[in-house]
Amino acid sequence: DSGVTQTPKHLITATGQRVTLRCSPRSGDLSVYWYQQSLDQGLQFLIQYYNGEERAKGNILERFSAQQFPDLHSELNLSSLELGDSALYFCASSVAGGFHEQYFGPGTRLTVT
Amino acid sequence: AQTVTQSQPEMSVQEAETVTLSCTYDTSESNYYLFWYKQPPSRQMILVIRQEAYKQQNATENRFSVNFQKAAKSFSLKISDSQLGDTAMYFCALRDSNYQLIWGAGTKLIIKP
Numbered sequence: 001d002s003g004v005t006q007t008p009k010h011l012i013t014a015t016g017q018r019v020t021l022r023c024s025p026r027s028g029d030l031s032v033y034w035y036q037q038s039l040d041q042g043l044q045f046l047i048q049y050y051n052g053e054e055r056a057k058g059n060i061l062e063r064f065s066a067q068q069f070p071d072l073h074s075e076l077n078l079s080s081l082e083l084g085d086s087a088l089y090f091c092a093s094s095v096a097g098g099f100h101e102q103y104f105g106p107g108t109r110l111t112v113t
Numbered sequence: 114a115q116t117v118t119q120s121q122p123e124m125s126v127q128e129a130e131t132v133t134l135s136c137t138y139d140t141s142e143s144n145y146y147l148f149w150y151k152q153p154p155s156r157q158m159i160l161v162i163r164q165e166a167y168k169q170q171n172a173t174e175n176r177f178s179v180n181f182q183k184a185a186k187s188f189s190l191k192i193s194d195s196q197l198g199d200t201a202m203y204f205c206a207l208r209d210s211n212y213q214l215i216w217g218a219g220t221k222l223i224i225k226p
Contacts, residue, residue: 002159033214042204042216043158056212088156101148102214104158 003027004105006091012111018079021108025072025093031055032074033102034066035090043090049074050096081112115140117207119217126195127225133180134190134220136205146208147181147188152219153201161203164188192222200224 003026013019025032034046036059045058049068060066063081068074078085088109092102117138126132138147149161164172164181171179176196180189192199205217 002157031212042218043214045213045215048212058213090158092158101146101160101163103160104150106155106157109156 002103002105004091004093004103006089006105006108008108009106010109010111012113013081014113015081015083017081017112018077019081019110021076021078021089021091021110023074023076023091023093023105025074025091026103029093029095029103030072031094031096031100031102032068032072033092033094034060034074034076035092037088037090037107039087046076078110083112086110086112115142115207115209115215117205117215117217119203119205119220121220122218123221123223125223125225128195128197130195131191131193132195132222134192134203134205134222136188136190136217138186138188138205138207138215140186140207140209142209144210147179148206148208148214149177149179149188149190150204150206151199151201152204153198158204162190195224197224197226 005024030051033048035043046060048056066076088107090107091105094100094102145166147164151159162174176193202219204219206214
């Protein structure tokens with residue numbers, strides 16, 4: 001158990017809908033990262049937050065947005081969902097925003113039908 | 114652009130054997146970290162080992178060790194006395210000053226009884 005929690009574990013929704021994925025980092029970690037892993041592929045970095053502020057942006061679509069709240073939990077919002085958005089979405093956290101290793105949550109499996 | 118390449122899509126070895134997974138990378142930075150992550154069938158992403166680029170000594174964690182060749186930009190993972198529970202996808206990742214993890218495509222490792 002990494003100490004990072006993600007909810008829900010599974011999500012099934014229809015095209016065009018909007019969903020929110022939630023992540024709670026390990027106690028004491030200030031940085032949260034979001035990744036997308038499509039079937040049988042590597043991870044794609046989406047976005048990073050550090051202590052409430054956006055720190056880095058990767059291949060995140062405009063239909064996707066995220067935020068980190070004062071209690072350091074983070075939410076990833078996915079809107080106007082398409083079939084291709086079906087994937088495993090991971091949240092990871094680290095102590096700070098530097099070179100510290102990232103600890104991953106169990107992921108949320110999103111299926112868009 | 115920074116890249117991470119894992120040239121072995123799949124490997125299989127007998128239980129108790131030693132196996133080495135290859136990873137090469139490209140970066141223009143002098144200060145960076147390298148990681149190996151394991152993703153078993155549960156899909157949980159688990160940190161296996163990390164290496165700081167400024168350290169010449171190869172990192173070791175129990176049965177897992179790395180061969181870090183900075184000049185050659187090579188970062189291989191050796192698993193000694195392999196166990197059935199080592200069956201997983203293994204990802205090599207590079208972390209640079211932009212705080213992003215750049216991932217390889219992964220190597221599927223199968224440990225046969």
